Amino acid sequence: MTARVRGDGGPSPADAGGVRLLVDDDTEKVSGRDPAREVLTSLLLLHRVAADAGPAVVRVFSPEPTVAFSRRESLHPRFSEAAAVACAAGYLPIVRPAGGRAVVLDADWLVIDVIHPERDRGADAEIFRARGEQFVGLARRWGVDARLGPVPGEYCPGDWSVNAGGRVKLVGTAQRVVRGARLFTASLPLRVTPGARRLLDRVNGILDLPWDPVTAGSLADETAVTEAVVRADVTAFFAGVDARRVRLHDLIADAAEALAALSGDRIVTSS
Known part of the structure; x- marks a missing residue:
């Protein structure tokens, strides 16, 4: 059964009472990290939770420079050109495990993954709405006029984006569901550099994805x-104060081999 989530920014009874694992990335402060590993870890953990039926897993991290494409975009006739542009800018092009459209991610962003077991598939839209409202509550705590809903012309458009004042997109969300578990992932820009904004503009143009740069x-x-x-707020909210901190290789002994296998399965695509 899907855990219930409240939309007022407060913890739900199910979230507060469940045991959770907080996955620490012990390489996050190390230069030269592998962006592919970072993205594929989410998929690896999703399958681990599905196989073990829990406990829920939370990750909060800032990625290495990455352009995260959807599987649909990877089939675009000019995808290789978009990937080459990303590489030339120093960003690794990746086909991410969740849905959405192209997003330019780097160390100025936070990515929040919440992976929980799910015996019976819940309603995707309701989970989008409820989790989105939780981010609205958090952003309002930070002093933002946050609202739930898309902004016309936003990058990676979605019905459940979190916006600021109805003017700009602030949080993007996506999901991936497999038998037995669900991944909910959110991307939150702390800052958007001019270079990242230009790159997103170029990639969207190549892939014929209309957007208005001022909405980022x-x-x-x-x-x-x-x-x-x-960081402290999102970690405490989604993982809880009683979450047990673990490292990936302690949780999944063969993580390195499993990540290599996923990479070879064309989940990661580079020019």
């Missing part, structure tokens, strides 16, 4: 909240 917002544009506070 960030926390830095809306509030003075610090990155440390944001």
